Amino acid sequence: MIKLFKVKEKQREMSENANGRAPVKKQSAGELRLHKDIGELNLPKTTTISFPNGKDDLMNFEITIRPDEGYYLGGIFVFTFQVSPVYPHEAPKVKCKTKVYHPNIDLEGNVCLNILREDWKPVLNINTIIYGLNHLFTQPNHEDPLNHEAAAVLRDNPKMFESNVRRAMAGGYVGQTFFPRCM
Amino acid sequence: MADPVSQASSRWRDLDKLLLRPGNLVGPNFDPGTELRDDLQEYAKVLVVGAGGLGCELLKDLALMGFRNLEVIDMDRIEVSNLNRQFLFRLQDVGKPKAEVAAHRVMERVSGVDIVPHFCRIQDKDLEFYNKFNIIALGLDSIEARSYINDVACSFLEYDAEDNPCEETIKPMVDGGTEGFKGHARVIMPGVTPCFECTIWLFPPQVKFPLCTLAETPRTAAHCIEYAHLIKWDEVHGGKPFDADDPEHMQWVYSEAVKRAELFGIPGVTYSLTQGVVKNIIPAIASTNAIISAACALETLKIATSCSKTLSNYLSYNGLEGLHTKVTEFVRDKDCPVCGPGVLLELDTTTTLQKFIELLEEYPKLHMSKASVTYRGENLYMQAPPVLEEMTRSNLTVPLFDLMGKIPKGIVHISGTATKNDKKTSCTRKLRVLFKVIDGDTDMDTATGS
Ligand SMILES: [Zn+2]
Numbered sequence: 168m169i170k171l172f173k174v175k176e177k178q179r180e181m182s183e184n185a186n187g188r189a190p191v192k193k194q195s196a197g198e199l200r201l202h203k204d205i206g207e208l209n210l211p212k213t214t215t216i217s218f219p220n221g222k223d224d225l226m227n228f229e230i231t232i233r234p235d236e237g238y239y240l241g242g243i244f245v246f247t248f249q250v251s252p253v254y255p256h257e258a259p260k261v262k263c264k265t266k267v268y269h270p271n272i273d274l275e276g277n278v279c280l281n282i283l284r285e286d287w288k289p290v291l292n293i294n295t296i297i298y299g300l301n302h303l304f305t306q307p308n309h310e311d312p313l314n315h316e317a318a319a320v321l322r323d324n325p326k327m328f329e330s331n332v333r334r335a336m337a338g339g340y341v342g343q344t345f346f347p348r349c350m
Numbered sequence: 351m352a353d354p355v356s357q358a359s360s361r362w363r364d365l366d367k368l369l370l371r372p373g374n375l376v377g378p379n380f381d382p383g384t385e386l387r388d389d390l391q392e393y394a395k396v397l398v399v400g401a402g403g404l405g406c407e408l409l410k411d412l413a414l415m416g417f418r419n420l421e422v423i424d425m426d427r428i429e430v431s432n433l434n435r436q437f438l439f440r441l442q443d444v445g446k447p448k449a450e451v452a453a454h455r456v457m458e459r460v461s462g463v464d465i466v467p468h469f470c471r472i473q474d475k476d477l478e479f480y481n482k483f484n485i486i487a488l489g490l491d492s493i494e495a496r497s498y499i500n501d502v503a504c505s506f507l508e509y510d511a512e513d514n515p516c517e518e519t520i521k522p523m524v525d526g527g528t529e530g531f532k533g534h535a536r537v538i539m540p541g542v543t544p545c546f547e548c549t550i551w552l553f554p555p556q557v558k559f560p561l562c563t564l565a566e567t568p569r570t571a572a573h574c575i576e577y578a579h580l581i582k583w584d585e586v587h588g589g590k591p592f593d594a595d596d597p598e599h600m601q602w603v604y605s606e607a608v609k610r611a612e613l614f615g616i617p618g619v620t621y622s623l624t625q626g627v628v629k630n631i632i633p634a635i636a637s638t639n640a641i642i643s644a645a646c647a648l649e650t651l652k653i654a655t656s657c658s659k660t661l662s663n664y665l666s667y668n669g670l671e672g673l674h675t676k677v678t679e680f681v682r683d684k685d686c687p688v689c690g691p692g693v694l695l696e697l698d699t700t701t702t703l704q705k706f707i708e709l710l711e712e713y714p715k716l717h718m719s720k721a722s723v724t725y726r727g728e729n730l731y732m733q734a735p736p737v738l739e740e741m742t743r744s745n746l747t748v749p750l751f752d753l754m755g756k757i758p759k760g761i762v763h764i765s766g767t768a769t770k771n772d773k774k775t776s777c778t779r780k781l782r783v784l785f786k787v788i789d790g791d792t793d794m795d796t797a798t799g800s
Binding site for chain 2: 168169170171172173174175176179193194195196197198199200202203205206207208209210215216217218221222223225251252253256257258271273274275276277278279281284285287288289311312313315
């Protein structure tokens with residue numbers, strides 16, 4: 168290809184003073200796949216989505232879940248999504264922004280959902296994750312705990328778990344931990 | 351004492367055997383002679399991405415081979431743990447930028463070579479920077495960085511009306527990678543051989559431990575380290591981001607991991623294991639780096655001079671049990687959104703976005719319904735969710751030509767539901783849009799700013 172290199176170099180010298188092309192914003196393959204996922208979103212009626220950085224940044228967004236049944240009925244829970252440029256090779260990073268009393272979500276917002284970590288596969292998509300998160304509110308699971316105390320109460324005393332959830336969502340203390348109101 | 355003249359001729363003796371004589375196994379358009387050697391030295395510009403284990407080897411190899419115009423880009427500083435294999439670095443270099451020291455050392459040892467270092471992230475450079483190189487050689491350890499460079503190199507690629515790649519727009523890449531005793535070397539000619547994205551499945555996703563296992567039932571030293579890194583850090587530092595390059599942060603994670611391991615009676619947490627797990631470091635072996643880099647450097651020479659046919663297109667090397675090497679000819683994904691030609695579509699400058707989306711449904715090669723449209727990172731129209739549909743709806747009545755900045759041709763990506771043989775699949779497609787200029791009046795249009 169050296170002949171080609173030579174020709175190109177000569178061309179470059181000649182056009183040295185010509186205006187260079189403006190830097191072009193390109194889209195990564197991850198952005199394109201995400202564009203498809205988002206353009207085909209079919210949200211459950213409990214869920215809304217927002218794009219804090221506007222319509223052209225799909226890599227960072229928030230979803231809000233308002234469970235319509237179960238222990239968490241009436242609550243409003245916000246999750247942030249951070250999507251990597253090599254999506255879907257890597258799962259999005261998902262955190263719960265709302266402090267919640269939940270066996271599978273810790274007080275820092277880490278979420279225990281298998282498809283976000285060990286069971287993530289590139290064929291899964293944003294919709295799958297959103298349904299998974301909804302499921303956490305209808306079926307909290309004491310077998311995969313991130314918040315051990317909440318998990319133990321759910322296992323041993325579901326009535327007390329229910330009242331703890333109500334108290335936390337209304338804004339108040341469960342044990343030593345304060346939960347801001349999220350209803 | 352050897353006189354300077356014979357010294358100079360003996361310096362390129364081995365290279366000359368490849369470049370001055372004709373042969374039967376050479377590449378296309380091979381033109382042997384001293385001009386070829388001189389042109390290699392004068393005109394070939396190679397960018398080495400990464401100045402770590404592979405990058406040090408690549409720079410040395412390319413310089414000794416007779417390449418004289420090299421540049422190297424790396425954002426890292428030298429650490430003590432690099433010194434066993436990144437042979438251009440000395441103890442007194444610890445803390446200095448890798449790119450700068452590597453460039454300096456090779457120039458000291460190999461006369462005539464010019465190496466320009468860039469101590470920055472690959473994302474900090476614009477497309478013009480990457481476009482000035484004839485070949486890009488990659489010595490990287492992350493999928494993300496490879497994917498980025500691949501996107502950049504493929505963005506220069508143009509196709510003619512018959513969907514053949516235009517040779518002068520092909521930016522060849524040579525990619526090396528090692529993991530312990532294993533490695534690969536590959537040649538990527540965008541438009542001709544599969545690009546990184548066509549074969550991203552070659553890289554297995556990294557194993558991520560379930561958070562609840564980390565929180566509840568750790569069984570290995572790595573579990574304890576990931577607990578400290580992913581859960582305990584946030585709990586204690588609430589909001590402050592963890593920085594893997596900050597030794598204090600690493601030390602904190604290490605000591606928390608030790609406490610955790612003691613609590614569960616798990617042996618084996620060390621500082622270097624902590625670094626390994628947190629930064630996802632795979633043990634590197636100097637000899638594997640040397641073998642893979644040598645293969646990459648040779649391919650670079652072959653691409654530049656055509657002195658031999660290039661590797662086609664993926665060499666895997668495995669020295670784990672005995673020694674196996676194998677060359678696999680992977681095939682391109684013809685619909686690859688990064689390197690594929692895309693579907694050529696000719697439009698009037700007056701075609702509105704709405705009309706364009708309707709056209710996609712009937713267009714024979716596409717049959718795409720409910721298309722969302724994006725152009726250079728700008729979402730022109732989104733079918734869903736409602737909030738984005740609303741934000742982009744006003745574009746529907748605007749001519750696509752205007753939305754694309756009134757350029758005569760450009761690339762847009764669409765995604766939606768394609769129908770083929772009565773089967774519906776959701777997919778992303780690349781389109782090459784060409785605008786028919788009517789009566790040459792586009793300039794007037796622009797001038798009046800209508
Ligand atoms: Zn490709």
